[in-house]
Amino acid sequence: MIIARSVPELRAASSGPVSFVPTMGALHAGHASLIRLAAADGVCTVVSDFVNPLQFGKGEDFENYPRDLAADAELAEQAGATVLFAPSVTEVYPPDFSTTIDPGPLAHELCGLHRPGHFAGVATVVVRLFGLVQPHRAIFGSKDYQQLTILRRVNQDLGLGIEIVGAPTIRDEDGLALSSRNMYLSPAERIRARAIPRALQRAAEIYAAGERDAVLLAEVSHSVLDGLTLEYLELRCSDLTNYEPDRPAVLLVAGRVGNTRLIDNIVLDPASPTQAIAQFATKEFA
Ligand code: PAF
Numbered sequence: 001m002i003i004a005r006s007v008p009e010l011r012a013a014s015s016g017p018v019s020f021v022p023t024m025g026a027l028h029a030g031h032a033s034l035i036r037l038a039a040a041d042g043v044c045t046v047v048s049d050f051v052n053p054l055q056f057g058k059g060e061d062f063e064n065y066p067r068d069l070a071a072d073a074e075l076a077e078q079a080g081a082t083v084l085f086a087p088s089v090t091e092v093y094p095p096d097f098s099t100t101i102d103p104g105p106l107a108h109e110l111c112g113l114h115r116p117g118h119f120a121g122v123a124t125v126v127v128r129l130f131g132l133v134q135p136h137r138a139i140f141g142s143k144d145y146q147q148l149t150i151l152r153r154v155n156q157d158l159g160l161g162i163e164i165v166g167a168p169t170i171r172d173e174d175g176l177a178l179s180s181r182n183m184y185l186s187p188a189e190r191i192r193a194r195a196i197p198r199a200l201q202r203a204a205e206i207y208a209a210g211e212r213d214a215v216l217l218a219e220v221s222h223s224v225l226d227g228l229t230l231e232y233l234e235l236r237c238s239d240l241t242n243y244e245p246d247r248p249a250v251l252l253v254a255g256r257v258g259n260t261r262l263i264d265n266i267v268l269d270p271a272s273p274t275q276a277i278a279q280f281a282t283k284e285f286a
Contacts, residue, residue: 001077003069003084006091007132010046013083017043020135021081022126025049026066026180030170032079034139037167039080046133047076049086054093054100055121066180085133092128100124103150104157106240110146111254111263114231122147123154130160137163141170143177145250145265149240168279169264171197175283177264184260192227193257197280199224199233200266203251204276207268212245217268221251228255228262238267246270 175197
């Protein structure tokens, strides 16, 4: 695996069709699963490792975001990456850079309500990275469900022609979705954070038993979420339009445990109503 720090190095190291995994580093087993998926068909697999200042608000964790290039390089290489692209801020945003992507109304809902400007920052860096990496396919984790939905929209609206793949959320043994921010949690907070997968599991269980009422599905989740400061718990159609009982849906949750902001979601599909519970089948929530 080659570590490229500049655009010329990136271009020299990559060839043919490119599968792309954009990340902000602090790589964990969830990222490894994205990289393995990208590398599975044997094409050049580029992983970007860039903490994007544009997607952090004032008082958020940009300065403290975990950075460890050596550990990231080891994990990326083992998972099958061909190139790790780890540019500086000025490589991505030269001093005269002035374009911003506004992804539209969805960027101001759900997480966007609590993190103004966040999705414009995400869309801007991802489109910029697409331009630099020129992938035919890009893989994103489904834990960041709203991000994935917005990036599909951006790709379609701008006619970028990239295949956008949403990869399954990887969960720890206690059910918590893997996230680079989990490392901020103290042992006591970690125990409180388990309420999130437990809440989603409760909704998945009553959904599998036939419940389709939005209020009841949200209520059963809400009742176990007392260990965190809830930002939102919302049931929507899987395209993030308003919930309709007969269509595939997604239950999304965001909240803070101490100072750590966590998000998660579960897709509920009337065509395979028991599928969602399977995600939690082997997990220990005690
Ligand atoms: O999901 C992330 O890690 C980031 O939002 C992304 C897509 C790499 C853009 O910085």
